[in-house]
Amino acid sequence: MSPATKSARFALRSRLLHWLMAAMLLAMLFIGVAMVASLGDYHRLVALHRPLGIALLILAIVRLINRRFSTLPPFPSTMASWERMVATASERLLYALMLALPLVGWAMLSAGHYPIVLFGPVHLPPILPPWPMLYAVLRRTHTILAHLLFLTFLAHLSAVLFHTIVMRDHLLDRMAIWPVRAYRKPPGLLGEDV
Amino acid sequence: MSVPLRLLTVAVIVGAAATSFAYAGGWLTPHALTPARIANRFEQVNGVHPGFRRNHAKGVDVSGYFESTGQGAALSRASVFRPGRVPVLGRFSLGGGQPFAVDAEHTPRGLGVRFALRDGEEWRTAMLGLPVFPVSTPEAFYDQLLAMAPDPATGQPDPARVSAFLARHPESARALQVISSQPMSSGFDNSSYHSLNAFRFIDAAGTVSWVRWSLVPVPPPVSISATAPGATSNNFLFDALIASVQARPPQWRLVVTVAQPGDPTNDATIPWPADRRTLEAGTLTFDRIESDDTSPARDINFDPLILPNGMAPSDDPLLSARSAVYSQSFTRREGEPRIPSAVSPGEAAR
Numbered sequence: 001m002s003p004a005t006k007s008a009r010f011a012l013r014s015r016l017l018h019w020l021m022a023a024m025l026l027a028m029l030f031i032g033v034a035m036v037a038s039l040g041d042y043h044r045l046v047a048l049h050r051p052l053g054i055a056l057l058i059l060a061i062v063r064l065i066n067r068r069f070s071t072l073p074p075f076p077s078t079m080a081s082w083e084r085m086v087a088t089a090s091e092r093l094l095y096a097l098m099l100a101l102p103l104v105g106w107a108m109l110s111a112g113h114y115p116i117v118l119f120g121p122v123h124l125p126p127i128l129p130p131w132p133m134l135y136a137v138l139r140r141t142h143t144i145l146a147h148l149l150f151l152t153f154l155a156h157l158s159a160v161l162f163h164t165i166v167m168r169d170h171l172l173d174r175m176a177i178w179p180v181r182a183y184r185k186p187p188g189l190l191g192e193d194v
Numbered sequence: 195m196s197v198p199l200r201l202l203t204v205a206v207i208v209g210a211a212a213t214s215f216a217y218a219g220g221w222l223t224p225h226a227l228t229p230a231r232i233a234n235r236f237e238q239v240n241g242v243h244p245g246f247r248r249n250h251a252k253g254v255d256v257s258g259y260f261e262s263t264g265q266g267a268a269l270s271r272a273s274v275f276r277p278g279r280v281p282v283l284g285r286f287s288l289g290g291g292q293p294f295a296v297d298a299e300h301t302p303r304g305l306g307v308r309f310a311l312r313d314g315e316e317w318r319t320a321m322l323g324l325p326v327f328p329v330s331t332p333e334a335f336y337d338q339l340l341a342m343a344p345d346p347a348t349g350q351p352d353p354a355r356v357s358a359f360l361a362r363h364p365e366s367a368r369a370l371q372v373i374s375s376q377p378m379s380s381g382f383d384n385s386s387y388h389s390l391n392a393f394r395f396i397d398a399a400g401t402v403s404w405v406r407w408s409l410v411p412v413p414p415p416v417s418i419s420a421t422a423p424g425a426t427s428n429n430f431l432f433d434a435l436i437a438s439v440q441a442r443p444p445q446w447r448l449v450v451t452v453a454q455p456g457d458p459t460n461d462a463t464i465p466w467p468a469d470r471r472t473l474e475a476g477t478l479t480f481d482r483i484e485s486d487d488t489s490p491a492r493d494i495n496f497d498p499l500i501l502p503n504g505m506a507p508s509d510d511p512l513l514s515a516r517s518a519v520y521s522q523s524f525t526r527r528e529g530e531p532r533i534p535s536a537v538s539p540g541e542a543a544r
Contacts (some may be wrong), residue, residue, distance in 0.1 A: 016544075020345070026360070029215065030214070030215065030218045033215060033217040033218050033219035034219065034220075035465050036229070037218075037219055037220030037228045037229070037230075038217075038220075038229075038510055038514075038518065039227060039228065039232075039332045039511075039514060039515040039518050039519075040332075040515065041230070041513055041514065042515070042517055042518035042521075043507060043513065043514040043518075044513045044514070044516050046247075046517070055374075068258050081444055083532060093220050095338075110364060112495070112524070112528065113314040113490070113493050113494055113495070114495070114500070115315065115416045117315075117500075120315065120504070121315060121503035123314060123315060124259075125314070130490065130493055132493045132528040132529075133528065133529065135525075135528050135529075136525060136528045136529025136530075137529070139525050139528075153211075154208055154211060154212060155209060157207070157208055158208050160205065161204040161207055161208065162201075162204055165196065165203050166200045166201055166204060
């Protein structure tokens with residue numbers, strides 16, 4: 001087992017993108033779920049939801065391009081091959097949802113005959129013609145995909161915490177933007193305290 | 195830390211994340227008032243009429259143009275107030291969630307308008323032919339819907355429930371007095387329509403004015419008692435509007451009223467003093483009338499918070515709630531099958 005070296009981590013720009021998007025996506029999911037149940041804060045939250053969604057769409061595209069041109073650190077040896085497959089699949093699902101959610105939102109507002117206001121006079125053109133039935137379908141799709149994204153986030157969080165807290169294999173260090181101690185000795189799987 | 199304790203730590207963190215999401219979504223507070231519950235109450239009171247608006251279900255659509263005087267630019271930098279013309283789409287309606295209700299003079303009349311600004315921005319407004327709104331909060335609105343619902347036995351609201359509501363809401367009792375003290379116009383075309391809620395107008399220098407606006411008919415309204423129409427058709431109010439638009443496009447002046455410090459901006463039940471400064475922003479003309487079945491206005495959500503740059507909401511709690519509930523109603527009806535509307539200008543013209 002090699003100690004934690006630079007190459008065991010994601011590239012700095014990947015790590016920065018990860019945490020920036022993590023914070024924005026979580027904020028976005030909470031804003032979205034709160035706004036549809038809110039009367040008094042509805043307008044304020046919607047006004048935040050739209051520009052944040054477009055910012056996330058741009059970041060998701062940047063991240064996808066960055067992903068193509070980055071060398072990834074290898075999976076740690078503590079991850080079983082089935083875990084690696086699940087991790088890869090869930091990463092793809094996360095990318096797909098990060099792109100799909102803002103696009104579905106934009107398309108939904110277009111089909112619903114809404115102006116797509118970002119802030120002040122800045123607004124986006126519609127990407128679909130007014131289309132009532134499609135609006136209703138996309139509106140529902142937006143909610144389903146958002147719930148799916150939150151569930152995928154919970155699964156991702158559970159897996160990383162399981163590795164980091166239970167197995168203590170320093171999996172989280174791969175994505176750390178904070179100083180980390182060198183990882184010397186792998187504990188046995190579910191082994192006793194190191 | 196033992197393994198079970200470490201597992202517990204993970205479970206607590208993940209559980210906390212899931213629980214906060216559920217809390218934010220209102221799943222842990224099922225008794226809180228939500229947009230969905232207000233839309234449900236409309237359905238409870240009126241029945242479900244698929245494809246129709248949950249409120250102001252019966253209506254007819256118009257289009258035309260707004261000719262700005264340029265005076266509004268003194269209060270708001272919105273491009274709609276620069277001199278010139280912008281196309282408008284509108285919908286006249288009767289309050290209530292019954293799409294086939296029989297027209298009645300005293301049913302509140304609504305007018306939704308969408309101004310399509312030159313640069314792709316929009317201004318949407320949903321106005322009522324009442325001088326003030328009967329309630330000041332979303333909670334009171336929810337309460338009022340049930341209190342004023344017709345009793346199935348009599349077809350009229352239950353007087354005991356109405357007086358209990360008015361006792362709980364003295365501001366509504368005062369508002370109803372203001373409403374009943376003003377003569378009702380005889381039709382849609384000679385009625386004034388009011389924003390009711392206050393808004394903020396922001397000028398080019400960033401100066402904020404607190405305003406309400408009204409559409410005032412040209413020529414001035416004729417009282418209903420002066421020209422009571424023979425109520426022979428279920429759609430007599432709409433038929434008269436259709437005849438009016440087809441005979442001579444009706445016009446309204448857009449009058450903006452500016453609040454003075456101390457005027458209530460968060461309470462739509464209270465009228466502002468009559469001597470407040472007003473400004474003539476322009477004239478609205480409707481030269482075409484169409485059924486909900488063919489007009490794009492059917493699929494427009496006249497959300498009062500779709501505002502161009504230069505306009506912003508006030509602190510009135512009804513505004514955000516209206517926006518939320520209109521969206522709920524819009525989403526429900528857009529996904530439902532449709533049947534023809536009660537009002538069709540083609541048939542009325544025969």
